[in-house]
Amino acid sequence: MLWPERPGLAFILIVSLVLIWTFGFQVHDEAVFLLYGEPPEDQPERDFLDVAMKVEFPAPINYAPIQEICARTTFRPGLLFSCEGQHGGVGMLRNQILKCIRYAIHAGAALVVPTIALRNAKELWDIETKTEMGLEYLFDREAFDTHLLNGCPGMRIYERAEDFPFYEQRVRTGEPLTLIGSQFELDYPREGLRHPREWRHFFDWWLDGRSISIQTEAPVHIHMGQSFLEYPVIDDGEAFVHEFGKILSFRSDTRALAAKILWELMETFDIEIDPTQAINSNTFYGAHLRLEQDALWAWPPEEGWVFGAMNTQFDEQFKNLQRTGLEVVYVASGNRTVVDVFAESARMRNMPISVVTKEDLLTGDDRRMLDNMTFDQRGLVDFLVMFKASAFMGVAHSSFPWTVALRRHELSRYKGIANEGSDLMRDEYSIIMGMTADYPYVDPFVYSIWP
Template identity: 35%
Template sequence: MALVPFRLSRPYNGRKLMLASVTCICFLWFYLSFNHPYTSYSSLRAPWDAHDSAGPAPVLQDTSSEQWLEKPDIFDDPPLDSAAIRSVCAKTEWNANLTFTCNNSGGGVGNQRNSILNCLRYAISAGASMTMPRMILRNPANIADIWNRERTSFDYLFDESHFVESLRLSCPQLRILKELESNDTTPIFVTPEKLSEEITPEGIDHPEQWRDRFYGWLRNTTDVQKPVIDLDRSYLQYPIYSDPEEFALDFGKVLKFRQDTRVVATTTLRNLVQKYNLHGDFRSPTWNHTFFGVHLRTERDSQQGWPPTLYEYSKYETQSTNYLKQAAASGTSVMYVASGNVEEIARFAEDAKAYNLSVTTKQQLLEGEDKEKLEAFTFDQQALVDYLVLLKSSDFAGVGHSSFAWNIALWRHQLAKQRDHLNGPQLMSDELSQIYGTVRQYLEYACCLWP
């Protein structure tokens, strides 16, 4: 079965006069690239493809905090160049005849992010090529309607060029393909975790044996010479720390949110600083003594999945009481609240007055064209803005049944001094974040969620 390579678009230069040497080099490069039978993301790279044309300029050491905040996109990190990932890929036996597809990720950004990363990890384990991931598009008219719906492209949430370039640098053996050329070979569907003998809250047993189990299953399933494997959604079942710690901490960095959401998040933060006259080192990963971040998880999809009648921490009263007490003790007077439930945000803002706390949201901090950009985003795209803003908060609070909150808290935990974060007093506790719930509950988030 033939595979269609993915070629990044390149800007057309209409000028007729060019130096002869440049012309020859470009001609040679195009000829070699487009005549290779298995051109892929990994092999098709031009010098101008390495970064966006308007990519980040080098940050000067003497850039002031205020100057840093004037950047249009403070979240535009360079592509990942990870020695830890490169080491794992170098030790892998790669199979040029095997391709994985990753088209079944669904849910919010926390779900999507971890599912795509798991798919990528299984592809590396098997030594397979992988098509660009696709994801299930949530119903905009009913955010609880998530599954059995149409697929959309990777760039719906994530930065495609960052993903490709990060893997080219960190795992050069892995071929990322745009798509399959035809349906001549029907993809074989498999749930990757079902190949393991046991699945616990800490993940599949013996992930180092997964490759052998996969190839044993494949031999018994098909004799196709170039099989295509359609991986089912994989969410909280791969034990991330079965890999070296440096690998686990780097792996999630191959994903970066799409540029327009990063720009809106930067504008939101800039307006937050100006509106409330906040001061601090805005170049830091988190902003000390500035604002308190809250994820109020009371939207319809959450209430259906974790009914408040059965789950204490799904209740507005439980979340708000804990959050407001934590905020009052944090020493900050401004709270940034992320939630898709507008009515509950208004209720929370009213309750916060008893603690002399001000509550704000992205909608309140943006105006004009910036607000129009935000409103043009879908529910899940708007969540990316909240996610990035909350990363910067001085102190953060969320609940234990939310992958969105866990993603933020685990990323921030890398910066924390307190290491025993799973021993109470909350479900996850350190000096930067609190995830509320029963201690040792939802162990799969701590064990199987890539930070």
């Protein structure tokens, strides 16, 4: 027995240890509250959100395939590429920036950080405004610098063209020389440029024809204009295709909101979502409804765009929903009225589903953050949520569903262009609805988008 001759002292020490133990946990709990702004019982949610927003879909970037491609190029002092004012929806805009970077790699050029043309908030179809935003408007700037420099260590990145060495002594000190990537092969097929690996040779020949030589102290500035879906991405190999798009990570606040949406889906509908898994089965269905103002303007049903009509998009989504058996439907659409009509149509068909959007699932500060975002910034949140859906479907005339479906296809057992026998693209995770005959024209997204 401890202290047999002084039992009172033993009692006092035991009581003191109990008090210290209890008070210690209280202090720890208060520290956790001060650090996270929430009581410690929310630890499971914090852990979930932390993992969900940090995991790049479907896996962290692997620099090796990018490094292999960049190692084929000799980077040249005195050559600078820029691609200011890139425009389009998020999917196309992202692809245009990646394509500009790819041409800069071919040429062996340094790069000015790309900028983005701000969409007209009142007229969504107006995407070629003069208002220019920095790359961070949609993408994680720090991740861009890190990924590009690690993947392509020979390339130099500049905030402004004027920061380039000897820029004031450049060839033709007025406007930069303008070039589009497709101008050396104007008759290329749907599959893209026939000779992408000869692009540097064509570029140098083009400079020679203008009596321009690249010199360190007399640099050349090339502005890359926008051409449309002409680069055959698979030419660089499947491994490169899988990794190159990860250079452009979406803004951290949109990743945080997407993670919170996944948590709310799980809590609200009692479904199991493991944030460490790229796609969880039997969780929720992702429906992309491309029926916003700009879509109706660009792809009018009366001109043959069958899936430009609301009812035909609904019918395809409902048929696929019944096939999957999923009961929670997350809808991505910039038109709330369309979502409400979709939910009512499902009710009229007696479909046992719950239809939700990001606006339904986010509350408090999260909802205020979302409401302060622009149309395209809010679209990033939908991109990230749709990546994780158990099943996904969209139309063929939009780059959004193609980007989502092709990235998810990396997990598929099918190789090449996925098609289980119907629809333009159909694998076990995603569907691009309809066949070629259902569209007046199908853009070659499948050949020319980096997922």
